[in-house]
Amino acid sequence: MSYREDVALEGVSLSVGRGEFVGVIGPNGAGKTTLLSVINGLGRLTHGRVHVLGKTPHRRDGYLLRRRVGYVAQVEPVDPRLPISVRESVMVGLYGRLGWLRRPGRSEWARVDAALEQVGMTHLAARPIGHLSGGEYQRVAIARALAQAPEIFLFDEPTASIDPQAQHEILDLIQDIHRRNHATTLYVTHALDTLPRACDRLVLLKGGRLWREGPTAAMLDPALLRALYNGADAPPALRGG
Template identity: 60%
Template structure:
């Protein structure tokens, strides 16, 4: 039987006056790739931060890889969860190369006070190759296009060699072609690295054939879950957005 790696039970999250999640329950099995969609403010990013161990849980429970996050998110667990935030990856005026940005993903495993060794740089270079950024790895991050920066962000998350990958709108502000390329990349690395992947996205084209399951969120609740073929229908989307 495939193990459940993420279990969220009746989670309520509030930021002062705003209630972001109003009783969300969800189970995700190892190896699944899940798309999370819904209107602005529905709670999608908040759901990701719960899995990341950064959510302010008011009520409910979150289990990730067998750990109850109510007891905190230990460093070894954090390093098994890769997070790709919304762009920009890093202030583009920072004088750091793409390769150095990817190395930042390694510090979760290294600890801040240990210098990266040759083995760490090998991992970084392998991840840059995986995302097709080897040729541009010496460029300052601010001299890369949005799509290229997104690849670097994905490589940075992969550099910590996670088993769960969380992506927050990895195709935001990219043109259609770059959007498709990033979605294909996500699919490839999901399979090659045998990940469990959760992706928040507004680009609905391309989700069929990519996601095993979709989670549709509305007003802090999971409104529907199911397979993309079933849910990516005009009549469903009109009610969602």
């Protein structure tokens, strides 16, 4: 499978059960983001097969499957003058499910408001999206995914580029969402100190290959991690809820 023109993952065979919380770790360039992009059908599959919720995401109608998958990317730069409010931005999460020509009604706005309340952003609902801090922006991204009511959550380095306090709060929020919704969750990070403790299983990627996978405690063996990161990162101290 490839991301843009480079082949980023090879020989990966991975199965994730319904309701599982799977952490994906590895150094930069290991293929973590590519793995998520293949699951939601936005990455290009050059060989092999992918089945998500019983469907193939890489067909022309892959966008129908994406309506059932919530994706939270890392913080991205947003034009502070962008003409869209926090509440409208969360509503975008529901647009795919609404389909062509249907407008959001009262029930959709109620779902948006409930999602904003769950992430603690009700008080900023009317604020322009570009006026948020990194941590606030990520809460909105999570609310957007929540409003979508997905069967799978994909988190791609959601705590990157935000301050430690906000990272801690986002991790708590993600774990709380998993506890409440029991949705299948894949969480990607290269920084081990932002790995949620709620992960049932860890997948270790290295050089575009699935290097190891297993129960979280076993995969966090310091010797294993030193080998994974080639000694570049210190062994982790788990944190989070």
